Amino acid sequence: LELNDKSSDVRYDTPIVGSSSPIDSMGLVQLCLSLEEKAEELGFDFDWTTESAMSRSRGMFRSIDSLSDEFLSQYNEKR
Numbered sequence: 001l002e003l004n005d006k007s008s009d010v011r012y013d014t015p016i017v018g019s020s021s022p023i024d025s026m027g028l029v030q031l032c033l034s035l036e037e038k039a040e041e042l043g044f045d046f047d048w049t050t051e052s053a054m055s056r057s058r059g060m061f062r063s064i065d066s067l068s069d070e071f072l073s074q075y076n077e078k079r
Contacts, residue, residue, distance in 0.1 A: 044078035
């Protein structure tokens, strides 16, 4: 993924959406498609379109950590 600011310090708490995110909207789409492909390789369907996905308080795109938690949760549910 290309980051908006190449010098960004990406950490687990880095937001994925919003003005402080180093990822633009196309980067977010690329990230989601990459996660779908990885999920397919692992034998499950990753659903990043849930109703609460974009919620500021509980959505999976709050941070890199919350997205990875959701990915692992869906993986563990569908194994």
